[in-house]
Amino acid sequence: MQATFDYTPPKCCHCQGKQIKYNFQKPFKIPFIEIGGIPSLIRLKKRGFQCKDCHKVTVSETSLVQKNCQISELVKRKTTQLLLNREALTHIAEKFALSTSTVYRKLKQFQFKDNFSTLPEVLSWDEFSYQKRKTSFYCSRP
DSSP: OEEEEOOOOOOOTTTOOOEEEEEEOOOEEEEEEEETTEEEEEEEEEEEEEETTTOOEEEOOOSSBOTTOOSBHHHHHHHHHHHHTTOOHHHHHHHHTOOHHHHHHHHHTOOOOOOOSSOOSOOEEEEEEEETTEEEEEEEOO
């Protein structure tokens, strides 16, 4: 799917001066959710704006993707949902045409909190030696 994102230029965020339409950037490849079971990509061209006063160039922003990012918010949410359902990283990466490292970075953003206020009803442990006269302790919940 190909799209062009264009709108009237806002005021300059640096000096509040008037901006003019500058040019289109090369199309960004934004992975999107499956359409009819087929992975889809949006090739989005964003408009550049140049300030008449300070001559700084800015690029149009959309709610589809965050600034300086090329993965859509919907794909990020779907990835999070599948990670919570314990799907495999490679399966999620193939489904949304992402790399496994991208999915892994999303997994690393989760914060898991351990509850140490109570112990389980059953707790097993064992001592064993693994080198000369060195012992180790193993604890598990069945």
